[in-house]
Amino acid sequence: MTKISMNVNGKAVSRDVPDETLLSDYLREHLRLTGTHVGCDTSQCGACVVHVNGRAVKSCSALAASLEGAEVTTIEGIAQNGELHPMQQAFTDHHGLQCGFCTPGMIMTGVDMVKRYKAEGRDLTAQAIRHELEGNICRCTGYHNIVRAVEDAAAKM
Ligand code: FES
Ligand code: FES
Structure with missing residues (x-):
């Protein structure tokens, strides 16, 4: 297990997760941010795209452990003040x-x-x-x- 800390949708988060945890699982299973979907797990469909440090990334293809301290934005984080993006x-x-x-x-x-x-x-x-x-x-x-x-x-x- 490794403690992984990130800033997700403007909030500091930290979870102890297995070393092989994918970013998609970190978001969905550990943070319960299920708006990020997993359609293939083989880096083909793009349903899992989130922003990492301002760039679009397929979260099923990124290890959470490699993203210590990253700024992550998910679909839950783009509406502002109750207004859709x-x-x-x-x-x-x-x-x-x-x-x-x-x-x-x-x-x-x-x-x-x-x-x-x-x-x-x-x-x-x-x-x-x-x-x-x-x-x-x-x-x-x-x-x-x-x-x-x-x-x-x-x-x-
Ligand atoms: S789940 Fe299909 S590309 Fe990530
Ligand atoms: S997969 Fe159904 S709307 Fe795109």
Whole structure:
């Protein structure tokens, strides 16, 4: 067992966990933040994406023990003062989800790509959004509305 401390959604947390604990399990099983989904556990689906030190990461592919002291943001941490994040609102407005299983990962990936493109002064076209979403699988195949939602949120963020 190892004591792992992080800052998750703005709160200092600390848990004794087995050495091999994945970040996804640390969040879901030890912190009970179950908004982060696990769809494959083999780094393919993107349902588990969270932000680590400001960048999107597949949490099923990261060892919690390697993230001592990290700043982690999950889907539970992006709404502010009771208001949905613009990306969450855009997914609602554009019906960017069906079963919703992929949605937390899509939203966290979407927020990351918008921030990155804006910081680099690059144009986030529909084609670029599709390319950026390559690591996120929607089994309901709702990609058109997901792309529209990211485009809309990008204009508002
Ligand atoms: S659960 Fe992490 S990529 Fe599928
Ligand atoms: S909305 Fe069902 S997997 Fe994407």
